[in-house]
Amino acid sequence: MHSSHSPRSSQPGTLPGQLVAVSLWLVLAIEGAEVLLRGAPAGLPPLSIAIGALTLFVAAVVATFSLRYMRADPHQGRYYARLGLLAASVLAFVTSQNLIVLGIAWLASGVLLAALIGHRSGWAEAQASARRTRRAFLIGDGALVAGLALLGWQAGSADIATVLAATPAMPATVAVPAALLLLVAAAARCALPPFSGWLLSSMTAPTPVSALMHAGLVNAGGFLLIRFAPLFEAAPAARLAALIVGLVAAIHGVGIMMVRPDVKRALAGSTVSQMGFMIMSCGLGAYAAALWHIVAHGLFKAWLFLGSGSAVGMKPRPEGRETAGFAIPAAALVTLVLGGLLVLLGKGDATLVPLLLGIATAVATLAGSIGSAAPARARVALAGGVIALVALHAAGLALIHRAVGPDAPALVPGWALVGLLAAFLGAWLWQQQRLNARRALPPQLYVHLINAGAFRPAAN
Structure with a gap:
């Protein structure tokens, strides 16, 4: 009589997964030690360091978690290759000082993320979700490329620092359209309405991918707005648009979270709401609050998604309704x-x-x-x-x-x-x-x- 568990499925991860997990932890340790001992590299803003460290940490945790979660998957090699390339592409556009490199890495991260959402090739719903993601990213990424091209053309340079230094003197006919195009790109990647469908339908992705997606990749929109903050300050109409779009998304996401009976999609609604609030903070100009929101939300949401399987079948703990009813109005x-x-x-x-x-x-x-x-x-x-x-x-x-x-x-x-x-x-x-x-x-x-x-x- 043969055992129902093959030797392959009982192993805590294959060599590709172990290599990716170890590599991510090593890069995080080396880069962290270098920043602590030598300080930030010249020209690299603290924003890039914070988002880069968050991306590496979450990706390393997700890769380690995947060693057991994906151990019986027949396509582990493909999964880990995409996961490693996705982390690398995010690091590339986060730390880039060049518009062209930022645009290429941003596009690559979208392609890889859609592929991971559709990892289950034999599951029709997973493939439909991947196609929806690609369509949303096609609109957002097209807006990003157009916005970056407009900025580079006006500034006469592809260097981001040069472009940002030139934004205060840019005419409104250039600054406002460029800022609005970047806002569209941020809204698509953050899954704000009308782009929220791709995130809400992405529950077909493996749970580790969902954790990486909600904890790190949707934050790319916030990074984009903070990175190009001088442009938005030169275009108040775009800041007002970010405020309105973020406010609508925050309310919409809370509504979804209220009605969803399943854990993962309720968490997706929460992410939409949180990303809306973060984009609203960027529109208000509260860049430090928005960045801290990105870091805190990323760590918290990764923990929630990686533990979402444990929430199945759990009963809510009874609360004192009278006290809660008094505490909230008072607060x-x-x-x-x-x-x-x-x-x-x-x-x-x-x-x-x-x-x-x-x-x-x-x-x-x-x-x-x-x-x-x-x-x-x-x-x-x-x-x-x-x-x-x-x-x-x-x-x-x-x-x-x-x-x-x-x-x-x-x-x-x-x-x-x-x-x-x-x-x-x-x-x-x-x-x-x-x-x-x-x-x-x-x-x-x-x-x-x-x-x-x-x-x-x-x-x-």
Whole structure:
């Protein structure tokens, strides 16, 4: 009688996978040691170092996780080759100082990502998802190439530093179209509406690919906007467009997350929302907050996706609804009053909205944990964890602020920032009240959200 497990499937990864995983860890260690000992390479901005380190770390973790996850896959060699090339292409456009290299590496990363989404060649839905991804990237990548070509032509150089130095003097007829084209490219890669379908339907990808995609590759849009921040500062109309697009995406993603019963697609909705919030922060000019958002969200979302299989069959833990119902309105009110006071004191800058919303969430969590029905030891531990997390975020944001420099000049007046803050807090309160009252969404809205990213049935 033969064993049901072949020798191949019982091995914790084949040689190609081990080579890719070890190579990624080695590159991360060598580059990290070099930056610590010698400092950043000349001409390489802190943004590139931060995103490059995040990409290498997540890719190395994903490759290591894949050694067991993909051990029975008959196409492991192809999978690991694409994974390694994808990490290399992202590093290439993140660290590039040349428009042509950035464009080529960006295009290559899109092709490789679509191929990994369609890794299961015999699965029709996986191939359909890969085709949808390619179509979305075709639009976004075409916009990127056009925008970069327009900038290079106007500046008379393919050197990124030269182009950025020339942007303040560029005529609006060049700066605004170029910035809008880069915004389209960022929206497509970040899966913002109307491009969110490719990410929501990409659940056919192996779970390690989903982790890499949500934790690293969708952040490319944020990197692009921060890298070309001088261009957007010279084109306020494009910044306003980024603010509006990001706001719509943030709300849309939360709606999807609310209705999806499956773990991975609910996480995809969360990613759409988070990317929208990050693009909105870029539009406001809060570059440090946007970069810290990229790093924190990338690490957190990688952990969630790699552990998503463990969430199947888990029951939600009962919470004290009364306490939560009190904590969230109290946190929202305090946050709104604090925001108004900061604006009146002349302290209302671009970081106001993302920073205060983060504080509101932490305060509500802390208040809910202290007043919950859980044992005292558990409440103290949770409260300590929330305080430590707030301190970590404050330290990380301060460090990144020093690295990337000041925020952009205000895009909107202080009262508009308070209004934007009030809109987010109001939506948060409405959602909590709806959950407490167990009220369903309007049927048409529910159907739209539950079908987001689904494939339309083929016509007969």
